[in-house]
Amino acid sequence: MIELISPARCTGCNICVSVCPMDVFQPAGSGRADGTAPVIARQSDCQTCFLCEAHCPDDALYVAPDAETVTGIAEDAVAAAGLFGSYRRAIGWTAAHRENRSADQTFRLLAPH
Amino acid sequence: MATVPGAPVSSSAASLDLETDVLILGGGPAGTWAAIAAATGGARTILADKGFCGTSGATAASGTTLWYVDPDPAKRAAAKASREGLGGHLADHGWMDRVLDRTHAAVGQLADWGYPFPRDADGRERRVSVQGPEYMRLMRRRVKQAGVTILDHCPALELLVDGGGAVAGAVGVQRQKGGRWTVRAKAVVIATGGCAFLSKALGCNVLTGDGLLMAAEAGADLSGMEFSNAYAIAPAFGSVTKTLLYQWASFTRADGEPIPGAASKGGRSVIARVLATEPVYARLDRAEPELWAAMRQAQPNFFLPFDRAGIDPFTQRFPVTLRLEGTVRGTGGLRLVDGTCATAVPGLFAAGDAATREPICGGFTGGGSHNAAWAMSSGHWAGLGAADHARALGNGTRTLRRAGGAGLQDRLRGGHGGVIDAGGLTRAVQAEVFPYDINYFRTEEGLTGSLGRLDRLWTDAAGAMPASADTILRVREAAAMLATARWMYRSALARTESRGMHRRIDHAALDPAQHHLLTVGGLDEVHVSTRPAPVRLDPVRLDPTEAGRELAA
Structure with missing residues (x-):
């Protein structure tokens, strides 16, 4: 489930608000989100698909793997574990990891073994 | 309506x-x-x-x-x-x-x-x-x-x-x-x-x-x-229902005892039977280490839950569940x-x-x-x-009307004035379609009992009036899930055999006389009828081992 938006990393672009297929976020600068970052307004609607992370250009979001419960993990712990932006790097959506976009090895797994 | x-x-x-x-x-x-x-x-x-x-x-x-x-x-x-x-x-x-x-x-x-x-x-x-x-x-x-x-x-x-x-x-x-x-x-x-x-x-x-x-x-x-009634394997705590890599998993009980016959392909029902009463654990220990990197590169999101939970799925056991994919x-x-x-x-x-x-x-x-x-x-x-x-x-002028029923029936459209509690209805439908002993392992008794409850829910939902703007989507989703569950179970009841993914405990074998397709429709009254299956024109060799290997998802 979506756990946190890092206020230090977030630039308030609101891309996560647009791309979340479950409409979990409230945009920055509206209603409860009176700061520079969106807020997680409907956390229990999160389907744990990790796509907000994939589309965040600033690696400011963290989705915990727990689909049913809120873990309450702190930003420091996410940063210390190197988890901010880890999905984006794995799929090659950062400049430094572009080669991962074409790294799909599924064809090897489908071959008889 | x-x-x-x-x-x-x-x-x-x-x-x-x-x-x-x-x-x-x-x-x-x-x-x-x-x-x-x-x-x-x-x-x-x-x-x-x-x-x-x-x-x-x-x-x-x-x-x-x-x-x-x-x-x-x-x-x-x-x-x-x-x-x-x-x-x-x-x-x-x-x-x-x-x-x-x-x-x-x-x-x-x-x-x-x-x-x-x-x-x-x-x-x-x-x-x-x-x-x-x-x-x-x-x-x-x-x-x-x-x-x-x-x-x-x-x-x-x-x-x-x-x-x-x-x-x-x-x-x-x-x-x-x-x-x-x-x-x-x-x-x-x-x-x-x-x-x-x-x-x-x-x-x-x-x-x-x-x-x-x-x-x-x-x-x-x-x-x-x-x-x-498709159910997919996922870590018990997580959402990632990708099953391809579980072909390299072994499945065990809490005490580490292997579960005979449990497998992602061809043994998923065994997992469901054990899960009904106790936890099931998996470990991808049948994958050779030289394949590990390729598996990560094939499915980066498969590994997200494990990496974030601090589990090495190749060497450590983790609890699994089966999530309904309907x-x-x-x-x-x-x-x-x-x-x-x-x-x-x-x-x-x-x-x-x-x-x-x-x-x-x-x-x-x-x-x-x-x-x-x-x-x-x-x-x-x-x-x-x-x-x-x-x-x-062409460009002719047409007079249009709205076709929606359940949850949209104001008094003008013949509604009864009640509203649907979206959360309550959703949970009630889930209670009929999630359980393995109703949906995975189907019987006449189980399906009939479930349909009775679902039909009663529909009687209330069908005439319900529009909800408030902030709940109307949830109301319509709940109504759609209810309608879907009724079409599922009415069809499942009509097919008194086991064919494809449809498994009837009380009709465990494929019945050649039911080599047909089932049409289902209707809302207040759900009706099922049969259509002939397509006639195959070209002879095809059937090799069961080939078929098993293809069953990767």
Whole structure:
């Protein structure tokens, strides 16, 4: 489930608000989100698909793997574990990891073994 | 509800009022392929997505293998034969041929558009799979380049129909901008996906059967809804229902004792039986270490839950569960009446998981592969068919009415004045479709009891009046899941045999006399009838070991 938006990393672009297929976020600068970052307004609607992370250009979001419960993990712990932006790097959506976009090895797994 | 005259459409009630040739509902693979086909053919096209076109649905969050087979007669024949038995011999070889052709062409287009297919050690491009985020980001871009108007976060609530009963648009809510939307269209494509009952299977909570309900309210019927009990393995705590890598898993009880017969392929029901009473653990310890890196590169999101939970899935055991994927990985959906993917209602087309996939896989899919090929192909044909229908219709003025029923029945439309508690109804439906002992292991007794409760829920829901603006989407989702569950179980009750994924404990064998397809439809009264299965013209060799190997998802 979506756990946190890092206020230090977030630039308030609101891309996560647009791309979340479950409409979990409230945009920055509206209603409860009176700061520079969106807020997680409907956390229990999160389907744990990790796509907000994939589309965040600033690696400011963290989705915990727990689909049913809120873990309450702190930003420091996410940063210390190197988890901010880890999905984006794995799929090659950062400049430094572009080669991962074409790294799909599924064809090897489908071959008889 | 055909007997209730719907309220006339008033544009003043809508804050966004548009008119177009083709309206596509749903922006996953099927919807985007449909939109590109319609717009490229010259039709003015609008695509409305409940969430965001590019992230909505089962594919974007996941990734998928592709039923991509070179046009070599021997390879094609083997591809068609591989799941023949698993699907209960209900697939249609004519449809399989055209889907294999169309998918080959579509995947070629993806490559031309710049999809970064990997290369093997010989430098050969390999086109047998796509990564979800990458694929759907590209599809969104191509939809926009084709000149399609995308309405994100615009779930449809009900269809519009004209005086002759033809579908003529839809009405919905703008859940981020506020207010309603109305699109008058000459043809509509339902590409809203299957129904996974908010089980939190990966990417599937967008998929609540909305399009099935809307289409049925306009008079469409469905097929294969008994093939709707797909359950996928996931870490017990997580959402990632990707099962390909579990072919390398061993399954154990809490004390480490191996579970005889438990397997991802061909032994998933064993896992379900044990899970009914105690936890089941998995470990991918049958994968040789030299394969580990390839597995990570094939499915980066499979490993997210483990990496984040501090579990090494190759060496450490983790608890697993089975999440219902309903008709998403099932094969039931709206019945198609011809090769243009038209439904039984004029002006209404269906594509992807919202349509029945029986034509290419009968009563079974392992997910991915055939479903992905079906989305590409049926989307393309539905888009073309809708554009042709719009062109033939011309520009006459039509009087439209709203076709929606449950949860939309104000007093003018014959409602009883009550409202639906969306959360309560959703939980009540889930209590009927999630349990393995009702849905996975089906019996006459279990299905009949469940249908009695579901029918009573429908009696209340059918006449319920509109909810408040902030709950109306949830209300309609709950009603759609309820309708879907009733079509599923009425079909499952009628098929007194085991075929495809449909397993009857009280009719464990395949019955040659039931080599037919089941049509189901209706809302207040659900009715089931049989249609002949397609006649296979070319003889196909059936090798059970080949079939087993193909069953990867």
